[in-house]
Amino acid sequence: MPGMASDSMILSFLGTREVQSIEEWVGDNRIANFPLDAIKDAAIGVDASHYLNLKLNRENAAHEPLLGALGGLPFGLKNAIEQELRELKAHRISLVFVFNGLEFGKNDFNARSSEAARHAHRAAWEFYDQGNAEEVVKAFTRAGYAPEQLSRFLQQILRENDIDFMVAPYSACAQLAWMVKQPTQYIDAVMGSTDLFLYNVEKIVLKFDTVQQRFSWLSLAVCQDRLGSRLTDETFRDSLLLLGGPYLHTFPPLERLGPKPVNLRDALNHLNPAGRSVVQLCNTYREDPQFQAVEYADRYKKAIMSIKHHVIMEDSGIVTPLGISRAPGDVHEFIGQRLPEELSFYISRGILDPRVPNWLTSGEVNIFLQPGAEDSEYFRRLFGDQLVPLWTQSLTLLSNSLNRYYQVRAVTLKPWFGNGRTINLKDEPSVKDQVAFWKLSEKALPDAVRSQPSLSSCLNSLVNADFVSKTLGKPDAGLVYLLALWCMSCLYLRNQILNTDKEIYANAYYRFLQIRGFIDDSHKLTIWGKALQSALAASNSKDISEDTILLCVELLRLGLFNDKDMFPGASGAPMRGNEEQKRFSNAIVRVATVGRLKHKSLGYSGPLNRQVLCFQAMVSAVRSGLRDLVEVILTTMLLNGDIDRDRRDWIDLGLGLPFINNNNGCGLGIIVRSYLDELAAHQSDPPPDDFKESCRDRVGQWVAHTTGIQKSLATAYKLWDATYAASQTAGKQLAERDLITSANEWLKARK
Numbered sequence: 001m002p003g004m005a006s007d008s009m010i011l012s013f014l015g016t017r018e019v020q021s022i023e024e025w026v027g028d029n030r031i032a033n034f035p036l037d038a039i040k041d042a043a044i045g046v047d048a049s050h051y052l053n054l055k056l057n058r059e060n061a062a063h064e065p066l067l068g069a070l071g072g073l074p075f076g077l078k079n080a081i082e083q084e085l086r087e088l089k090a091h092r093i094s095l096v097f098v099f100n101g102l103e104f105g106k107n108d109f110n111a112r113s114s115e116a117a118r119h120a121h122r123a124a125w126e127f128y129d130q131g132n133a134e135e136v137v138k139a140f141t142r143a144g145y146a147p148e149q150l151s152r153f154l155q156q157i158l159r160e161n162d163i164d165f166m167v168a169p170y171s172a173c174a175q176l177a178w179m180v181k182q183p184t185q186y187i188d189a190v191m192g193s194t195d196l197f198l199y200n201v202e203k204i205v206l207k208f209d210t211v212q213q214r215f216s217w218l219s220l221a222v223c224q225d226r227l228g229s230r231l232t233d234e235t236f237r238d239s240l241l242l243l244g245g246p247y248l249h250t251f252p253p254l255e256r257l258g259p260k261p262v263n264l265r266d267a268l269n270h271l272n273p274a275g276r277s278v279v280q281l282c283n284t285y286r287e288d289p290q291f292q293a294v295e296y297a298d299r300y301k302k303a304i305m306s307i308k309h310h311v312i313m314e315d316s317g318i319v320t321p322l323g324i325s326r327a328p329g330d331v332h333e334f335i336g337q338r339l340p341e342e343l344s345f346y347i348s349r350g351i352l353d354p355r356v357p358n359w360l361t362s363g364e365v366n367i368f369l370q371p372g373a374e375d376s377e378y379f380r381r382l383f384g385d386q387l388v389p390l391w392t393q394s395l396t397l398l399s400n401s402l403n404r405y406y407q408v409r410a411v412t413l414k415p416w417f418g419n420g421r422t423i424n425l426k427d428e429p430s431v432k433d434q435v436a437f438w439k440l441s442e443k444a445l446p447d448a449v450r451s452q453p454s455l456s457s458c459l460n461s462l463v464n465a466d467f468v469s470k471t472l473g474k475p476d477a478g479l480v481y482l483l484a485l486w487c488m489s490c491l492y493l494r495n496q497i498l499n500t501d502k503e504i505y506a507n508a509y510y511r512f513l514q515i516r517g518f519i520d521d522s523h524k525l526t527i528w529g530k531a532l533q534s535a536l537a538a539s540n541s542k543d544i545s546e547d548t549i550l551l552c553v554e555l556l557r558l559g560l561f562n563d564k565d566m567f568p569g570a571s572g573a574p575m576r577g578n579e580e581q582k583r584f585s586n587a588i589v590r591v592a593t594v595g596r597l598k599h600k601s602l603g604y605s606g607p608l609n610r611q612v613l614c615f616q617a618m619v620s621a622v623r624s625g626l627r628d629l630v631e632v633i634l635t636t637m638l639l640n641g642d643i644d645r646d647r648r649d650w651i652d653l654g655l656g657l658p659f660i661n662n663n664n665g666c667g668l669g670i671i672v673r674s675y676l677d678e679l680a681a682h683q684s685d686p687p688p689d690d691f692k693e694s695c696r697d698r699v700g701q702w703v704a705h706t707t708g709i710q711k712s713l714a715t716a717y718k719l720w721d722a723t724y725a726a727s728q729t730a731g732k733q734l735a736e737r738d739l740i741t742s743a744n745e746w747l748k749a750r751k
Contacts, residue, residue, distance in 0.1 A: 047192030052147030072665025174310035538725035547658035572611035576680035597667030686749030
């Protein structure tokens, strides 16, 4: 539309201006500290994103500064969280965590945060290449780590420790503000960021300090007094908005102030000459090109409406705007398109992550390059082409079970490099109909599947022709009476309701395997199904989960386990050996990157490798896509009435699905790269056993807190064995088969 700024244009106008936090601006002397006993027997609502941000980026006890250079899950975070939860429980303080739900409005907060992190990562890697370790740590600390990546990880910890949680329809702040103001006193206080002040929450718990046995407390009144001039709540709210955040980006003229971080006083100083009216302030800057480009006046109005009428979930399960009697009829214009309340309930209980519903409601898939990753043609091919069918399967399957508005929705892919495409859901074949027959009761399942539903047991069951015929329910040709029985069986299947977790998971696995092409429409294993079966049989290790092996097979058939220089602009390529050895090293290290380094519950200290981190970003993207699909499968089984909905195990159902954690990181890939590089220094090929042992010892010394370099290498070898087995079964369908076969022989002499 003429006159409308594109997202890329808006980002080009926006800087990465540092904003002083309200806590820093207020000062420690105005933040109250009380003993934990002061809130004994109290229920505290916790903003999960704020809590994770404290642990990841601000508290020294749990902070792992090199986490951004590794990706995946932190090594020590779980212990730190569980220790704090135990301390709070000992003080009889109960917690209710609230996670952010769907994105709201058309804000570019995530894009700007990613851009700032990319700047910090770029500096960190420059320092690393220069050998400046101290500056490396500082730069990665500035980059931080996005807390949203660990939402599922935190949910698992909370469930294991019997802590309640929910996912808000949209903003956790809005949900918590509503909860704390209810006369039923569902919670007594709120722990979260100062964004809660936008909702007139009077007092906020900023953090717990279980070592000092106290908590920090900040009140709205203290912040207003710090500004003086008898501020109204509205003026304080507007000053907060001008600083920027999830609701509205920083007011453009504030971006142009001096080198110091802007703060709340700077925002008020801009408001004062305009009679403390943002509308008048916007009128003053109406001719400013930067102001016009970001359409600030319109975005401000929408931000105000999204605060006043944000959508929350009541305790009855009803999803409704705040102040509904005064809410306008176009709430969807500043919040987002409405989803069915049943789907909102499944999101609230952790069955379905908000990511795919976000795509449907917004009609956009915004794709950002992970901070630290180096843009390359391989990244662009993966995100612009190879992952699109997987995303389309999730979108289509979910839309098949929603109303017609979503069934005919057009969803536009908007990658960082432009040239996106549009997925027209009305043109996509029904995925729902494709897997409708997978509705087997527990009694109908084979013994191995009934005993332990898993990817391997489901795959192995399809070798049995009798069982396969029962899953299809097809009659023998020419037997008319059987046709009638078949029709009756179809009717029975439609009315069959799944109840136990075993039959639910088994049918979800069967559906997943068929949608992903491991099973064909006749319920027989495809060549890739047989390849997966071979990989699972070859791994045979309790240390490696089945979903990790499936992830390896998915990466294999995407052609990502190759020997190419995929990230030519990033440091970390093989340093030693001839060209053939370097090619083999690339393929082996990429397989190893899918696994997890054996490490103590402490922050990582050791060598880094940007090329391996880049590949880890690819692994993470594929895993996320697979997790989306399996969640959508379970959700649509519920929406379609395939599963008994009179139940209480919602959270356990969601947490029991595979691909839940991005837990690999790139630590294992780094030590395999280091080990192979050290081996290549020896003149003989293959190197002698004593030299291999000395190389292992040397690499083990570099990685200070590993729990055993030999154990970690053994994990990498198991992953390689599984990948090799899959490649041999896939045969000519795999372009990299000869490479992997040759690399396998080369690796045998180096184990």
